[in-house]
Amino acid sequence: MSVRHAVLGLLAQRPRHGYELHAAFEAVVGGAQNWDVKPAQIYTTLARLEENGLVVKDSVAQDGGPEKRVYAITEEGRSALRAWYQAAVEREHQRDEFFIKLMLCLGAGASDPQQIIQVQRGKLYQDLHAVTVQRARLNARYELARILLLDKTIMYLEADLRWLEMIQARLNEIERQALPEPEPRPRGRPKKIADL
Numbered sequence: 234m235s236v237r238h239a240v241l242g243l244l245a246q247r248p249r250h251g252y253e254l255h256a257a258f259e260a261v262v263g264g265a266q267n268w269d270v271k272p273a274q275i276y277t278t279l280a281r282l283e284e285n286g287l288v289v290k291d292s293v294a295q296d297g298g299p300e301k302r303v304y305a306i307t308e309e310g311r312s313a314l315r316a317w318y319q320a321a322v323e324r325e326h327q328r329d330e331f332f333i334k335l336m337l338c339l340g341a342g343a344s345d346p347q348q349i350i351q352v353q354r355g356k357l358y359q360d361l362h363a364v365t366v367q368r369a370r371l372n373a374r375y376e377l378a379r380i381l382l383l384d385k386t387i388m389y390l391e392a393d394l395r396w397l398e399m400i401q402a403r404l405n406e407i408e409r410q411a412l413p414e415p416e417p418r419p420r421g422r423p424k425k426i427a428d429l
Contacts, residue, residue, distance in 0.1 A: 236270055236278050241306055241314045244288060248305035251276050263367070263379045267386075279304055287313055335400070340412045346404060354397050361390040 236258070243249060243257045255275045262268040282288040287310035292300040306314070331353050338344045368383040400407070 236274060237282060238314065238317045240275065240278050240282065241287060241310050241317075244304055244306040245311060245314055248291075248303050250301050250303050251279060254279070254304070263382065266363075266367070267382075282310065285309075336412060339408055346408070347401070350397055350401050350404075354394065357390055357394050357397070361387065361394070364390065 239258055239261070240254055243254055243261075249257065251272065255270065255272045258268075258270055258275070259265055279288060279290075283290055283304070286307060288304045288306055291303050291305065293303050295301050335346060335349055338346050338349055364383055364386050368380060368387065371380050371383070373380055
């Protein structure tokens with residue numbers, strides 16, 4: 234999810250200022266431990282949305298302080314939000330930093346691949362424990378949406394652990410295979426074709 238669409242969704246509920254948007258975003262995702270968005274990112278996103286005509290800014294006077302900037306969604310913003318709601322979400326399962334690290338380690342022989350797998354497995358178990366503890370503290374009568382999000386996270390972590398087991402079981406086969414290389418391209422100018 235882009236922060237841009239989250240901001241539009243929060244502004245569709247009611248106009249808010251940047252700090253309120255940051256706090257509301259954290260509340261929706263269950264805290265910074267689940268999705269850490271910095272206040273600066275919220276303000277940068279608001280500036281871009283305003284440039285694109287998706288939100289408008291209004292200054293509101295405060296007692297004894299600087300003016301507060303309150304943002305509201307425009308009709309164009311609502312249209313962009315509706316389009317986002319109706320579109321499927323792209324997943325990036327094939328962009329995996331651990332996979333790249335392991336393949337480069339195997340290609341360069343720079344480190345022990347078993348050790349790299351063990352370190353990753355340890356991190357996944359730590360993450361799984363933290364999310365499981367977080368989930369156990371929630372009350373299903375009042376926080377079911379957040380429980381379902383954490384259940385999804387738990388399932389992904391468990392799938393990653395099973396995937397590491399598969400890699401470890403087949404590591405010897407992987408090591409015997411050559412790593413993918415790009416197709417060689419001819420360099421220089423193309424050859425001229427003689428007139429027939």
